[in-house]
Amino acid sequence: MLVYPKQYFEKISDITYEFLKENHIQALILDVDNTLIDLDKNIPKETIQWCQEIKKKGIVCCILSNSNKKQKVEMVAKTLELPFFYFGAKPLKKGFNKAIQEIQRENKQITNKNIAAVGDQIFTDIIGANRLHLYPILVRPIAEKDIWITRLKRPLEKYLIRKWRAKQKKGK
């Protein structure tokens, strides 16, 4: 199902290197709004530490944001010392492909199945990841506060997450 993640984390810094290794993930495409920063543009300290550690261990990271605010995305990218793309038009493939190319510039051996896309929204991050056969990881949005367009999608997202979790439980 296009709308389902493969894994869910409460926050991005809960994604461990061990988890990535177990699932053969060598690279991450990271969403910005409500994944790396809250609506006030704050990056949690633990996220900065997490990113440094994961990079040190050889995980290639790239930012892909749907935001059209270049300055904001650039600020996050600079803080985390990551390449970035903004105005990414997720779930369309174009932006993802740019990020994938950037990752492959770093390491040619990495293919789509070794890349996880991490984000807080099913209709952009998760559907996009599934369309490109990336490993989709859903995280809980940092802040409950959302811009109006996102707010409209949240109830359906919550419903889908509940359904997915019920399915996971059954499978075990």
Ligand SMILES: [Mg+2]
């Ligand atoms: Mg987001």
